Amino acid sequence: MDQPADPDPDALLRPRPPSPLRAVGDERFERCGVRLLLKRDDLVHPELPGNKWRKLAPNLRAAVANGQRAVVTFGGAYSNHLRATAAAGRLLGLETVGIVRGEELARRPLNDSLARCAADGMRLHFVSRSAYRRKAEPEELARLLDEAGAGGAYVVPEGGSNALALTGCAELGRELRGTADVVAVACGTGGTLAGLAAGLEPGQRALGVPVLAGGFLAPEIRSLQLAAFGGPAGDWSLAEGLHHGGYARVPAALDAFAADFESRHGLPVERIYVAKLLWALTELTASGAFPRGTTVAAVITGRP
Incomplete structure (x- = not known):
């Protein structure tokens, strides 16, 4: 749209x-x-x-109130949360970055869900499943954000x-x-x-x-x-x-x-x-x- x-x-x-x-x-x-x-x-x-709006809206309010213009979040290949975040970014004029579980997905054509994210302006960054599992560790999170070029972005966790x-x-x-x-x-x-x-x-x-x-x-x-x-x-x-x-x-x-x-x-x-x-x-x-x-x-x- x-x-x-x-x-x-x-x-x-x-x-x-x-x-x-x-x-x-x-x-x-x-x-x-x-x-x-x-x-x-x-x-x-x-x-x-549904729950995508209910969970995202308070986080987006906080991001906008803090003057942040980029949001980064996490999800799998079929994540409804990634799709919702990408759509919200388009509606609000925010940059969005999606850190996606599965390095191998970068070598394949995008599925319908990820293609919708990309069409809404989300920049997709694919990571290994082992790295994705460690994303809650502060050092690993910082490394992932830096690798994705999302340092300083407002971070929304997996699933919001x-x-x-x-x-x-x-x-x-x-x-x-x-x-x-x-x-x-x-x-x-x-x-x-x-x-x-x-x-x-x-x-x-x-x-x-x-x-x-x-x-x-x-x-x-x-x-x-x-x-x-x-x-x-x-x-x-x-x-x-x-x-x-x-x-x-x-x-x-x-x-x-x-x-x-x-x-x-x-x-x-x-x-x-x-x-x-x-x-x-x-x-x-x-x-x-x-x-x-x-x-x-x-x-x-x-x-x-």
Whole structure:
């Protein structure tokens, strides 16, 4: 796109109206006495859907307030966070640099996701997977930034998850107060769940569905909440083992489930995060994980 989605680019940094919440009739939930709501956070911004806007906006406000004109961040080959950061940079007139996991990707044609980043003006810098894993180490981070020509840029972590981001995601929780017993969201880095749980009211529970294998998220979420809120915040839990083989793995059964959900409810289902969330809620409901009379809200964080 040549023109910003907002008439005034700075509108990207302002609070936006609450995203829509609607009930859907689905017999797989209804026969178990569970009511399903969809929180259409994919509609919160035309180019930065859902948790991407909620996490990026507070960081971009800080970058602009500090007079910084460049933002650097991190992600894999199919990172929605990289795409959102690149789009935000175009809208705000900020330089963006993406440090991408996987040196070998530099020798291949760009996939659709990275091509979109480049089209939005993001400069891509590919690094080895071993170096990428060490990016939280101060010396390695400094080396990566220098190598990428991004010294002095405002640094946003992988997935956008930091203390500032959690304040944006807590607003999502506040929007959902009093609407559901359980609020569920797909998890990559855990920042959205950490902030969401903090924003809900007592008696509500946040449920995270990790889309990566490894079982490493719980300590990350506790660490993020400590940095953002000074300690634990809200009631949250993780539904592990429903990742379908790991990040960006979309086996045929999951793809078919997503296509069927689209047909049933007229909702475009993003496959990397949202499909796994909806599959997990269907499986958990069938297994009796939610007592009859439970209302579950699924946060739709992205679009295909």
